[in-house]
Each structure stands twice: as C-alpha cells, then as structure tokens.
Amino acid sequence: MPAGWCRPGAAPSAEFGTVPSWIALCPLWSLPEHLDWIATLGARTLVAVSSTSMMSKRNSVSVAERRVAAALATAERTATDWASRQGVRLCILRPTMIYDGTNDGNLTAIARFVRRARCFPVCGPAGGLRQPVHAADVAAACAAALVAERLEPCYDLSGGETLSFRDLVLRTCAAQGLPRRLVTLPTPLWHVLVPLARALGLGVTMGMVRRMNEHLVFDHAAAARDLGFRPRPFQPAAEPSRLRIEDPGAGVSRGQA
Numbered sequence: 001m002p003a004g005w006c007r008p009g010a011a012p013s014a015e016f017g018t019v020p021s022w023i024a025l026c027p028l029w030s031l032p033e034h035l036d037w038i039a040t041l042g043a044r045t046l047v048a049v050s051s052t053s054m055m056s057k058r059n060s061v062s063v064a065e066r067r068v069a070a071a072l073a074t075a076e077r078t079a080t081d082w083a084s085r086q087g088v089r090l091c092i093l094r095p096t097m098i099y100d101g102t103n104d105g106n107l108t109a110i111a112r113f114v115r116r117a118r119c120f121p122v123c124g125p126a127g128g129l130r131q132p133v134h135a136a137d138v139a140a141a142c143a144a145a146l147v148a149e150r151l152e153p154c155y156d157l158s159g160g161e162t163l164s165f166r167d168l169v170l171r172t173c174a175a176q177g178l179p180r181r182l183v184t185l186p187t188p189l190w191h192v193l194v195p196l197a198r199a200l201g202l203g204v205t206m207g208m209v210r211r212m213n214e215h216l217v218f219d220h221a222a223a224a225r226d227l228g229f230r231p232r233p234f235q236p237a238a239e240p241s242r243l244r245i246e247d248p249g250a251g252v253s254r255g256q257a
Helices: 032-040 063-086 107-117 135-147 165-176 187-199 206-211 221-227
Strands: 021-024 045-049 089-095 120-123 154-157 182-185
Touching (some): 021 135, 045 063, 063 089, 135 154, 135 221, 154 221, 165 182, 182 187, 187 206
Parallel strands (some): 021 045, 045 089, 089 154, 120 182
8 A cells, every 4th residue: 555754734745645544653632632633634544653651650640640631531532432422443562661772761871871970770570561563563563553444543562572661771872882780779768869860851750660679561463463563572682673663651751661
C-alpha cells in the first residue's frame, strides 16, 4: 500500500487520493485534535501508539506523572468514541519502555548521565522488573495491525526479555563502554536530592525513583497471537531503527524509567 508523510491539517498529494490506513506516532494526547481531519481523508483503519505508562503512572506520587497517565487515558477514550461513531477500525498499542540503542529517550538518558557522572544512582536494590521493547519491534507491530484479520481494541507490547532495573542500567553501560558503577542511595536521601535535581533542570521525580523497585511487567501474548509480535531480547547496543518513535507516555519523565 502507498505510504508517505503529510502535515496535519493539510491535504495529501494528489497521488494518494483518500488515505484509508493511518498510524499515529504522535503523543497520544495530541491525536484527538486531528481525528476529524483524518476522517475527512477517508480513514478506515487507525493504529495509535499509547503507552503502558497509562497504567504504571496513574497512582504515581508525582502529580505530573499522574497527569500523563490521565491524559493518555482520556485520549484513548476519545479516540475509541470517535472510531465507533465514524466506523473506523481502531487499534491502540501500548508499548513498555521504548529504546533503539542510540536515539531514544530512555537508555540514552541513562548513558548520558553515566557519561557525565561516571556512575548511576539507584534507590535501594533497584530490583523492579522491566521489559524494554525495541522501536523496530513497535514499528513492526504498527504495520501488522494495519492488515491483521483479527484485531483487538488494545494490545500491550512488552520486550522479549524481563530484567531488573539494576541489570538494565548495567547492561546499558556495558554496551556503551561506560563504567558499570551503581551508587545505592536510601529513599530518605532521594527526598532531598530530587528537588535539587529538578532545580538543576533534570527531569527526575520521586515516581521515577520509586519505580526502580516496582515491577512493570505486561503480557504481550495477545499481540503475538494476532499481530505476529515477536520482540527481540534486550539489545542496548543494537543498530538504531530507521523509524524513531517517541514514547507517548514520556511527559515529565521519559518512558517507564
């Protein structure tokens, strides 16, 4: 099928005519303002990328993160209602922590900090489980959803490997040739350091700190069944994907870090 880029609100080039198939990679909360325009261009199928942050951040101690979760939930409901009215086939994909090895807002933030500080601070054991998913695997799921015979309204997209936040940091550092040095700090000290970090312009929240020891594990069995989703194991040094996907649940804090 033909594919291309079109500025929101603008008419597509004549060669495309109507555009029945859409993939929305924008932050999900910005999608509702474009839905009517999409409808005028003949949308019949829409795949939109949300985030598991909608679940993992809705009870965060950070007000900003709760707002991110609420914005995602509202956007999902709005898109679902619109699709029902328009007769559009809608599929919402919720990836976990998205990475591509070099150009993402999750692992690169960790590597950037270690490159400067020569260490990475963690809270306690930092044993919370993570399932980072490669951007190329998310892109493949988007494409598969456009043509899938069986399509659920939503799918969770988790990575092919589950590991602790501690191990995620250590393997990222090893892949980047950086010091594999963690500094373990107790929770009370983080309550002092987080305000200082935010004053310096660092996007750190207590929600991020607490999640270092929370399990963020999601089942992608439904996506495997319907979309042929087969995510790779965690490969922090993998070649970057050609398609960059910003984490739709980023907001103040990137991804699920």
